[in-house]
Amino acid sequence: MLRRLIRPARRLPWVYILPVLGLCLIEVLIHRSQYNVPLPAHELDEPFFKGCQEPDVNHPRENAVMVMLARNSERVYANKTITSIENAFNKWFKYPYVFMNDEPWDAKFVETLNKTAGGRATFEVIPKEQWTFPPSMDPKAAKQSMKEQGQRGLPHAGSEGYHHMCRFYSGKFYQLEALKKYKWYWRLEPDVDFTCAITYDPFVHMAKNNKKYGFTIALWEVGTTCPSLFRDIANWKELHNIPSSNLWKAAVQASWVPYPFRQMLAYFMPHTDRFGDMWSLCHYWSNFEIADMDFFRSKGYQDLFEYLDNKGGFYFERWGDAAVHALAVALFLDPTQVHHFEDFGYRHDLLYQCPANAPDLQLTEAEVLLGNKPYWPERPGGVGCRCRCDGDKPRNHPGYCLNKLKQPNTRARPWLTWIL
Numbered sequence: 199m200l201r202r203l204i205r206p207a208r209r210l211p212w213v214y215i216l217p218v219l220g221l222c223l224i225e226v227l228i229h230r231s232q233y234n235v236p237l238p239a240h241e242l243d244e245p246f247f248k249g250c251q252e253p254d255v256n257h258p259r260e261n262a263v264m265v266m267l268a269r270n271s272e273r274v275y276a277n278k279t280i281t282s283i284e285n286a287f288n289k290w291f292k293y294p295y296v297f298m299n300d301e302p303w304d305a306k307f308v309e310t311l312n313k314t315a316g317g318r319a320t321f322e323v324i325p326k327e328q329w330t331f332p333p334s335m336d337p338k339a340a341k342q343s344m345k346e347q348g349q350r351g352l353p354h355a356g357s358e359g360y361h362h363m364c365r366f367y368s369g370k371f372y373q374l375e376a377l378k379k380y381k382w383y384w385r386l387e388p389d390v391d392f393t394c395a396i397t398y399d400p401f402v403h404m405a406k407n408n409k410k411y412g413f414t415i416a417l418w419e420v421g422t423t424c425p426s427l428f429r430d431i432a433n434w435k436e437l438h439n440i441p442s443s444n445l446w447k448a449a450v451q452a453s454w455v456p457y458p459f460r461q462m463l464a465y466f467m468p469h470t471d472r473f474g475d476m477w478s479l480c481h482y483w484s485n486f487e488i489a490d491m492d493f494f495r496s497k498g499y500q501d502l503f504e505y506l507d508n509k510g511g512f513y514f515e516r517w518g519d520a521a522v523h524a525l526a527v528a529l530f531l532d533p534t535q536v537h538h539f540e541d542f543g544y545r546h547d548l549l550y551q552c553p554a555n556a557p558d559l560q561l562t563e564a565e566v567l568l569g570n571k572p573y574w575p576e577r578p579g580g581v582g583c584r585c586r587c588d589g590d591k592p593r594n595h596p597g598y599c600l601n602k603l604k605q606p607n608t609r610a611r612p613w614l615t616w617i618l
């Protein structure tokens with residue numbers, strides 16, 4: 199009796215389930231195809247030069263500045279960076295420096311760095327109102343939250359200054375009085391090495407090639423520092439009807455879950471937009487940037503920053519300026535406006551990029567001008583000029599997460615692109 203009741207119920211469902219599964223699969227494939235990034239027909243972003251150039255010191259300079267945020271206690275490491283950039287680049291091009299500090303400068307810092315800096319150096323104190331909580335925020339609640347984030351072990355999240363720094367670099371630095379007169383900036387940080395000679399003016403070639411944002415290393419953000427950032431930015435994008443650029447599509451991992459379940463899952467999943475698609479966490483490591491400040495001064499970016507500032511995530515989470523900049527670049531720019539300086543040798547903390555040297559393009563007849571130092575051997579496919587990786591293997595950063603925008607033969611790990 200019981201068996202007779204159950205048996206028909208066992209056979210029937212597949213008649214319904216199979217077509218439903220089929221429809222789901224078709225729905226998912228259509229959905230995912232909207233995030234398909236067309237394979238570039240040619241490399242979108244070649245290096246400006248391969249190997250060494252005779253530095254063209256007579257070419258007019260761009261309206262550009264080297265900027266470094268530093269503390270008085272970082273004098274030795276700041277001095278190291280400036281020594282390195284002077285040797286690698288600025289001894290020829292003499293761009294001015296602006297040093298920024300949230301506290302008054304020590305005379306000793308000023309004396310040391312003013313001496314090492316070849317270009318004119320100025321030492322600015324950031325006004326208090328640019329280095330603090332947004333007006334809408336209760337500082338007490340923010341401090342309590344930062345304390346808890348620190349106890350949970352989120353990187354740098356226990357330090358109030360670090361949060362102020364991220365907010366400053368996200369929305370304020372380009373409004374600093376001392377920077378207002380410049381268009382381009384090159385961001386420096388204490389404890390950085392430039393391990394190749396940079397024998398051309400990157401500002402000139404950024405401008406000439408209609409680039410707005412340049413980076414050396416792209417990698418994945420630590421997800422726990424910014425669980426709601428992508429949702430907020432995606433909401434802002436929707437609010438302003440901003441179409442998805444190829445950069446945006448490349449930054450999103452489209453969901454494999456069928457509608458409407460992906461939308462329901464989005465309630466529980468960090469880094470998703472409200473439709474359930476997820477940010478890959480790919481971002482540019484912003485301690486190096488060569489970029490156009492007018493991009494950040496644009497109405498669109500300003501409006502986005504105000505929106506994010508009011509959301510509170512610079513303090514109640516630990517949104518980094520790198521993630522904010524990268525998502526804004528994905529929102530507003532075309533892939534051809536972003537430049538990877540793959541010919542630059544760059545090290546900060548434990549991460550580095552050090553390209554192999556371009557064969558037969560090391561300009562050996564210009565020893566006097568370029569300095570007669572031994573350098574890493576040349577390699578087929580190398581793009582660098584006199585790179586010296588100090589015992590490290592030459593490499594571009596292996597976690598190169600913008601693969602979707604690269605031609606297949608230049609992708610770091612083709613299978614990763616397929617999965618994402």
Ligand SMILES: *[C@@H]1O[C@H](CO)[C@@H](O)[C@H](O)[C@H]1NC(C)=O
Pocket residue numbers: 273274277278281310314
């Ligand atoms: C700063 O760097 C210069 C080299 O550019 C060096 O001669 C000087 O000793 C350094 N000063 C400090 C305090 O590290």
Ligand SMILES: *[C@@H]1O[C@H](CO)[C@@H](O)[C@H](O)[C@H]1NC(C)=O
Pocket residue numbers: 308312313319320321
């Ligand atoms: C830096 O040094 C130059 C001289 O080399 C001097 O004229 C200038 O006043 C110094 N700047 C600061 C901020 O001390």
